[in-house]
Amino acid sequence: MGSKYPRSMQCFLPLWTLVLEVALIVIFFFFTSYDTSSQDPKKLMETYRVLQDVTIMVALGFGFINSSLRRYGWSSVAFNLFLLALAVQWAVLLDGFLEQLSPKKVVIKLSSIKLATMSAMSVLISAGAVLGKTNLVQLVLMALVEVTAFDVMRMIQRKYFIKDNHVNMMHIHVFAAYFGLMVAWSFRRPLHERVMEKDQTAKSSSLFGMLGTLFLWIFWPSFNSALLLDSPNERKNAMFNTYYALAVSAVTAISVSSLAHPQGKINMNHIHNAVLAGGVAVGASCYLISSPWLAMVLGLTAGLISTGGALCLPMYFNHVLGIHDTGGVYYTFGLPGLLGEIAHIVLITYQVDQTKSAMFGLKPQNMERTSCI
Amino acid sequence: MGSKYPRSMQCFLPLWTLVLEVALIVIFFFFTSYDTSSQDPKKLMETYRVLQDVTIMVALGFGFINSSLRRYGWSSVAFNLFLLALAVQWAVLLDGFLEQLSPKKVVIKLSSIKLATMSAMSVLISAGAVLGKTNLVQLVLMALVEVTAFDVMRMIQRKYFIKDNHVNMMHIHVFAAYFGLMVAWSFRRPLHERVMEKDQTAKSSSLFGMLGTLFLWIFWPSFNSALLLDSPNERKNAMFNTYYALAVSAVTAISVSSLAHPQGKINMNHIHNAVLAGGVAVGASCYLISSPWLAMVLGLTAGLISTGGALCLPMYFNHVLGIHDTGGVYYTFGLPGLLGEIAHIVLITYQVDQTKSAMFGLKPQNMERTSCI
């Protein structure tokens, strides 16, 4: 179950979380109110559908993706729900206060819950790296610290680097992967066989891992376009590109995986992770890319990097750095996330160049919708 | 499988259900027609999406929530689908006839199927209490009787107490829990060890129970707002409050559950049930509450009651009353449902008081959207 306490501390978890919950209720009592402005009901429902898609991803997808580990199957799903429910409450408050930077009442909209759920996802990604090394009290602490760090980082970016919400949010993969690895590093201890044994995949429940993977795979286009509700064209691009990148990275990951097996069989763990690499890699730049081939190239590269990482990195991490990355967070989110950031910077630079040359050139161009290639 | 018949009765189930199906087809032939009025396609799709959400809840959620019991895993899912498919057909007819109170043709709309699916949910809740004690023929009878009783109750409420559909529907949890317990009581027999053994949770399939729980958890806001399609503000409130109540009850249930285990581990059965208590408790009053803290308090209380019930009640039920509540229906739906009804009455009273004092007071207030706090 992963949550072993000394006998004397057994009451600590319920006590600590109940106090936390009561504190949250008191803060909500004094500092929040619902948004009562009358809104376009169609727009409301659209936001609700996106929130639902994101919730399916985080509750079902992240819940089950690590459930194939032999000993953490059930606790993975239960802890995931616990962390999600807690982190969303904290993120809604924090987002509100950081946005207005004053202790006024925070007005809660459906879109604030959507944003908070996406911030809470950082905790769920990181939890994959420390699964089985931490108990629930430690995870609660990690959740509070990580959501705070991530939200402050996003606030600073928004204030000083004038970036929009979508781009800020898409740093989540790299941020959460490194945060998780850092926590895993601080909990490192000599690996004995028992941990190795724990790490093995349970055959019978690897289908559950696949279930989580598929939920993430299906709803990833919703995630990548969730913060682009206001510009239909960027949103459409984001859906298209995420869809293509995911398709190509699935094909790549599954076929390359068989290279490593002595009998050419497909390794389940590679699939659980590498299939999603395309969605991660295309995240930051999905609204910019305007032809499918570029998304497909990103998906292919991400699939190769992620499967390659799954083959080589665990050895290196375990023996050289002493980090034990239980859920393979580094090559699922870290490496493809870095690839995505690089691609985004290249595309932005290229676009700025193009825009400049167009401005100083002779033929006028439609500047409204800038896009590369 | 739970469906043991004497050899001589083996043909009874197919014969009986086929006759029932043919009878239903004949009634549909003479007494129903589709709604052919041209409708706003946007509104049509909105209703379809809500119907889909409710169907996911009843088919996947209720199908899998009891699948973690060692011996009823598979039959739980299959019986659930069977009862759902049958009860929806019956409820559509019954709803139609009870609404017009005359043998005219019933016009079937998408919203009638939505309402019928929600009525059918009462059968699926009750089935949790009698799982493993009844065969499928008895369950079919129970389904027909329960849907009829619930629909007649709702019709009487609508005619004589002038309550709207949402409030009528939200009695479903309490109604279904007590109906199920009554049926379980009528099937009571001396508990021998074999039944006890059957009741145990299968470790390997407790993840399936969690899957059902998560589907219910994710789509509960859709359920609680399904009958509020016409007033966007009440609908938004219903979503917000259900979301917050569920989040708090999940945190509460998971953390308090570890108190009962000698090593501080989390009990899977508590989670399956208590996580949803918040959604049940906030059901009746979700459209009235206009600040998150009240929903959170309801969620906290419901989570505590439900986990407490799961800890203490099975003993009491088994030994004192002789009722064997297989799926824990009483503390999942019964107790939180009662809490919800009490909260609703308090809120309505408070609101009437507020409205009165405002009417006779000096300062005029915007009366259009009455809400407490």
Add this chain to the structure above:
Amino acid sequence: MGSKYPRSMQCFLPLWTLVLEVALIVIFFFFTSYDTSSQDPKKLMETYRVLQDVTIMVALGFGFINSSLRRYGWSSVAFNLFLLALAVQWAVLLDGFLEQLSPKKVVIKLSSIKLATMSAMSVLISAGAVLGKTNLVQLVLMALVEVTAFDVMRMIQRKYFIKDNHVNMMHIHVFAAYFGLMVAWSFRRPLHERVMEKDQTAKSSSLFGMLGTLFLWIFWPSFNSALLLDSPNERKNAMFNTYYALAVSAVTAISVSSLAHPQGKINMNHIHNAVLAGGVAVGASCYLISSPWLAMVLGLTAGLISTGGALCLPMYFNHVLGIHDTGGVYYTFGLPGLLGEIAHIVLITYQVDQTKSAMFGLKPQNMERTSCI
């Protein structure tokens, strides 16, 4: 895992699929562009939701429906994702070229991906018949050939028989079932016990099969109405009729299944397949039927045919024809599909008769929305 290669061929799968992927990327680079016309954002989102529903069906539904076989559980899900991701890319290109019949740039819309996903479903249906007899390289070849054949067939129908997209698409069940059986026939070999043993259902994972079945059951109304986005009335009819046919076939299949078991128990395999027969049978004519009873009769007949087929056909197929239909594709999709085609022809004829007699008769009728009964 089902993918055994001679040692010398181990690199063949990765090499072959990577070359294929690169070739696809090159074709996309030269011959495709995204649709950049500004569209009604509401309509865009509607198409996205339908695409999402269809993707859930094909990725989760078809992935898990065959996962209950003892030895192919995991490979069934992974191969399914692989084939889906590859076939969609190929189908988008092919659909585009076949529509314009010239090597101009293909403009990719969200609705092209929706159509391509539905075409790719033919591969996933056929894969059920050859599961465990083919390796992944052979499956990739089958996917490319089958999508090409199905798309060319649809193109010819569209050009010369003036049928609309919906009717063309609904031949998918019969086409895919016979295509799959043909491939299974070409791979036939003497059955020894080992294959028989492989064919057995794994008890523990039959719940996964049920999960796949339920996803298909829930989203089938979306599938049957996916190509009727432009006419709200036909779309509403399609939803209604699919819903009723599915409900009746579920009740029929589950109750008749118990006849075959010596102790009156329900056979899991019958349910996995026969529950969906109603949706298949009503597919072609769902937009035409305008009263529920007709859809219910189709559902009842399809449920009986499909369960009957599951009881009698495997023996016949194995021993007389030498075909080993692993996933029971013939009685899940083939027979109910044939029933659906016959029903469609009868209804069209009846409708033409009615229209004629109305045209030559005396009383004028509203011709705009023709529907039978």
